[in-house]
Amino acid sequence: MEISAGGRIEVRITAADVGKRVSVRRLSDPGDSVEKFTDTVGVLTSWDDGVLLITTKGGESVRIPESSLVAGKVVPAAPARRRGPAASYRELALVAARAWRPVESERLGEWELRAAAGFTRRANSVLPLGDPGLPLDEALAVVRRWYGDRGLPAYVQTATGGEGTEELLCAELERRGWVREVTAELWTGALAPLADRAEGTGVLLSREADEAWLARYQRKGVSEVALKVLESGPSVWFATVPGAGAPAAIGRCVVDGRWASFAAVEVDPAMRRRGLATTVMAALARRALDEGASAAWLQVEEDNAGARALYAGMGFAAHHAYHHYREPAAGGGR
Numbered sequence: 001m002e003i004s005a006g007g008r009i010e011v012r013i014t015a016a017d018v019g020k021r022v023s024v025r026r027l028s029d030p031g032d033s034v035e036k037f038t039d040t041v042g043v044l045t046s047w048d049d050g051v052l053l054i055t056t057k058g059g060e061s062v063r064i065p066e067s068s069l070v071a072g073k074v075v076p077a078a079p080a081r082r083r084g085p086a087a088s089y090r091e092l093a094l095v096a097a098r099a100w101r102p103v104e105s106e107r108l109g110e111w112e113l114r115a116a117a118g119f120t121r122r123a124n125s126v127l128p129l130g131d132p133g134l135p136l137d138e139a140l141a142v143v144r145r146w147y148g149d150r151g152l153p154a155y156v157q158t159a160t161g162g163e164g165t166e167e168l169l170c171a172e173l174e175r176r177g178w179v180r181e182v183t184a185e186l187w188t189g190a191l192a193p194l195a196d197r198a199e200g201t202g203v204l205l206s207r208e209a210d211e212a213w214l215a216r217y218q219r220k221g222v223s224e225v226a227l228k229v230l231e232s233g234p235s236v237w238f239a240t241v242p243g244a245g246a247p248a249a250i251g252r253c254v255v256d257g258r259w260a261s262f263a264a265v266e267v268d269p270a271m272r273r274r275g276l277a278t279t280v281m282a283a284l285a286r287r288a289l290d291e292g293a294s295a296a297w298l299q300v301e302e303d304n305a306g307a308r309a310l311y312a313g314m315g316f317a318a319h320h321a322y323h324h325y326r327e328p329a330a331g332g333g334r
Contacts, residue, residue, distance in 0.1 A: 013072040015047040019168055022054065024072035026064050037070060043160075045171035055170055057161030058302070059183055059323045077163045085188055085258075085295035089162040089320055090129060092186060092259075092297060097127055099254040099261045101232035103225055106146065109133030113146050117225040121182060121324045125155035128169060136172055144327055154327040155181075162320035170323065177328035184301045189316035191260055191296045195285035197314065198275060203283035204240045207231075213238050215246040216266055230264075237287055239280045243268055249276035253284035260288035262298040277310060 042056040102114035110130025116123035132139035147154040233254035
């Protein structure tokens with residue numbers, strides 16, 4: 001909300017502010033006898049025909065009639081982070097991409113088209129970190145052909161909620177009928193405190209995902225292609241806590257410069273709430289510290305309340321949200 005020197009609430013944004021982060025207040029229902037106000041913060045992605053479109057941190061597109069605006073102003077591109085290692089979106093996007101490599105990739109300008117026989121959306125989606133070198137419609141046509149030639153649906157991975165993220169691209173994809181199927185968040189935290197949270201005794205570390213590790217991994221029937229993805233990255237470690245039959249717990253870590261990523265942290269349902277996930281991550285964190293890393297990141301789905309509580313307790317906090325947009329059905333979009 002913006003208040004002028006004369007005490008009046010004012011709208012201080014225009015269509016020229018498209019692409020900027022804004023905060024607006026609107027009258028939620030002009031027909032109500034009692035005025036109700038709704039505040040929205042996000043990136044102004046369009047202002048056409050009397051309607052504003054604002055993309056929030058979580059990727060939601062909010063349509064706001066211009067006539068309902070009560071106040072509005074441009075706000076800083078991203079709020080100051082109160083904890084966790086500082087990093088740009090681009091740095092983290094590149095680190096995350098190196099930690100989960102496809103088996104095939106191709107450049108389209110500054111976009112990377114990635115494929116791995118359908119094993120996970122991350123390894124089978126476009127990473128659009130800049131200009132594809134073509135108008136957007138032409139670039140998306142190339143993307144759809146490329147994935148179609150491989151018998152795969154076309155996905156574009158985007159991000160929102162941070163400095164340099166892709167709210168404008170999200171809005172353009174939605175205008176063309178692309179559907180957001182998955183939203184998750186990338187969280188960051190300090191590595192050393194994580195290493196100190198547990199002794200990590202009884203954890204076996206290996207450079208390969210052996211049969212025991214795969215027996216606990218949630219994705220059953222892992223193919224040769226999937227193994228290539230799992231074992232890709234600058235310095236990959238697999239952690240196993242032995243159990244009766246399948247391991248009691250597992251985890252995966254990729255060390256890349258100052259960053260250590262954590263993934264596939266899974267615990268036998270019968271052994272949960274015994275600290276095994278923390279033990280696995282602490283053991284991997286110590287190995288990452290030995291290799292010179294100082295910061296950590298991981299990805300968590302927005303509806304996984306248990307994992308979010310666990311990682312928040314370890315000192316992790318959300319850095320940005322990321323999304324996978326699927327191509328429109330045949331003949332859809334424009």
